[in-house]
Amino acid sequence: MNEIISNAHSIFADVQCDFTSLWKMKMRGETVEFITPYAMLSGEYVSVFITLRENGIVVSDGGRLHEIAEEQMIDIETRARVHYADMLDKYDVLETFQDRNKRRFHYKITNKMEMISACVYDLARFQESVANAIYLDTLFDEEESISSRYFKTRVKDLLFEKIRQFSTPDNRFEPYADETIRHYHFTTGICELKTQRVWLGMSISRSNLATYQQAVKSAEFGFRHLLKRPTVQNPIFAAILSPISEGLKNNPTAKLFQADMDEWKNELAVSSYSYDQIASLQSMQPLFAVA
């Protein structure tokens, strides 16, 4: 008999103990958080939040799944839809959208203390599964992911280069960002120090249908929000479009997105540039010259 077999029981006890030690607990006012040993692809362990309401014991994700989808710029209902709906079903998870914090919460509810473990397990596995589907969704479609992120990075690097190139002691330009601008994923902000005018650019990748739609939607959302709650006075809006892929050139849905974008670009006074147009700028003037 080898050592593993002869010590099987104590090894098992040790493994159980080590696994158990991964569980943690944190008090949060009228709610308790259990940090589970299930980790998402991002490296974060899944947490469940437990509290008592009039209608029972609630075990919830605390809105974290919604936050993750937002951070990854995924509309959970369209992009991870099949998997999301399957998992809601499989684990019998409920959802509620709260206007107050603009967040979707996932939860289970029970009146029996002895059912808390099952609810914790279901919510944890649900979150782990859907969060990972969200993360994978941004990766497995490698070509789309690379081209859209690559385009955004290329545009950002190009604009930074132009800032360095055209900033003079008499007329300085600097990158500009604040929490709102970062939150709405603007690609680059440029401030003309002399006039304090701010130019805000959003890159829009047109490599495939899903990316195109996502980019158009989130760009519109960002521009509209900045107009409604301005953190800068009179910003100059711009969209930088990637070349349209061959597959989309005659695609009727892509044409719809284009028409949609043309409409709000007009409405919100958003100027439009290609990468090459930015690259061939001989000064910042054309960007800032718009009324």
Add this chain to the structure above:
Amino acid sequence: MKRKNVEINQTVVDNFERYRKIKLTPKTISSQCLPLAVAVTHPDCRDGDASVHFAEDSEKGRLNVSLNVERTKSFRFRLFCDDFMRRPCYRFESDGGSHENPPSPDCPLSKRSIPTPHFHRYDEEGRNVAYRTTDLERNESAYLADWDKAFAMFCAEENIVSQEGFHFRHDRSLFEKTEFCDPLEGVSFP
């Protein structure tokens, strides 16, 4: 189709020396006061940025501070170098989920889960790693109870010096509680 890890930071992998220097170079905070304004996304949060000046080279840093004026144990500090990468280079989170560190031959399972409060950095392979210093382990409750002390600890860890009399400026909440945020507060579950 090749799959890659979600959180590998390629910028760090390609420029690890520069990334290390961002931490090791002595830095100073230019201003004496850091005004904190209501955060757009969380009405209980107050956040603001301070410029960070690097002693020896032309790096330009930005320190972002985010505090919760109602649940005062939830706060974070983040050091950005916007010319280098979009994400924060180094950060401290007082609250939030535990972090799973990558497997390593000498790290037992029980030590892989790093609860908050903790620091974050990237390793040579671009992986996001969380860690707790001995000082943090010993004095965790003191740091969670006092923003200024926690900020001083963060600055010491990241080699940042602030001017004499440096302080945050913000309003204080009437509902202040020395607690962590409750994400289910005010949420109804039909």
